Amino acid sequence: MSTPLPVTIFVVEDNIWYGELLEYKLAQNPDYLIRRFTTAQACFEHLGEKPDIITLDYTLPDGKGEQVLRQLKERLPEASVIVISAQEDVRTAVGLLREGAYDYLVKDEETADRLWNTVNNICKQLRLRRENERLREQIGQRYDPRRAILGESPQMQQLFTLIDKAARTNITVSLSGETGTGKELVAKAIHFQSERSAGPFVAVNVAAIPRELLESELFGHEKGAFTGAVARRIGRFEEAHRGTLFLDEIAELDLSLQAKLLRVLQEREITRLGSNARIAFDARLMVATHRDLAREVREGRFREDLYYRLLGLPIQMPPLRERGRDVLVLANAFLRDFCAQNHMAGCALSAGAEQKLLRYPFPGNVRELKAVVELAAVLAEGDEIQAHDLSLRDAPTSSPAGPPAETGPESLRAQTTAIVQRYLDAHNGNILQVAAKLQIGKSTIYRMVQNNEVSIR
Structure with a gap:
């Protein structure tokens, strides 16, 4: 069996002939790098090479098996140690396994074959561990804010500083800002830079789940708790144990559920629907909304006590129109990835295309920019995107000094509808592809089709 990286194996055996036999057997795998030693001291002197596996003769001239094993596990706890002995004493074997030995093999004519199988099993586990470490490293790099979140403007530099501060603690984070500014991306960046990065990141869009199902979604339910509850379901709070729970569009939470959420956050316990048992959870909470939560409190749509419980470290996401030439930094990055x-x-963007992007206020923010640039790459003739390839609605011709007078909800809705329609046309009405490209829920697009806001042509 081969592994992604070479596996270093130390064979510690004072019987030279027997040590050569074990080395010969293991050397049949070209991915195994084998070093052979006849004393414990010689092995200790080379532990800096960080062997993955050590085969240890129980009786060495300079140390007994238990003592040598104990020192090996103290100095190199991650190494797997296989003890090989001429003794068939069960108590000795059990004692060595308790001391941390991976396996105990008795010397006979089949020892080399059994060792081969044991080493292969260790290598399977080692390969999985290395793959998990590689994936964790990739995820950490992906959500390194200075790699995943692009921008050079002063607003973004301030945002990076807040992300760094948030990642160093477990404080609740409340993200606010217009739709499409990247609130979930920032939440992921904080999570994967924090000490909880090995735990799950669980995201819930409160607005996308029907109110009657949201309580079960968050807290789970027992079998028979309500009609259709045919089996126990673990809620999102439990799923996020030892990780992060991200509640997007928190302002859409029903007032009755706000009271339950407040109690859960105070007690750090949840109760599944249909059960009286309290279940403790350990999850960091982050929330996001495009609404002004303080105004929602003043107008009686959001509980004041929950508002202060969730406020934590507030992070305001800057709209794209206030980020200057970050528009071009993002547009070029989206182009590279899409191509x-x-x-x-x-x-590449022509000079005219760049000026058109800089003049446009982008009511849909980064999400709209991504959609516009990707569509332009499809429509462009040749390897340069011209201004006419950029499908911007009612783009102003004045300088990019600020947003146009009309940037209210109706204008934003019209822009969103236009982008979704263009993508449906470009992808032959494939709703799943469009949802993935625009990073929105497919249910949102289905609803727009149902309401005749967009059509599949």
């Missing part, structure tokens, strides 16, 4: 993913020749 690479679709095996297209690289595209």
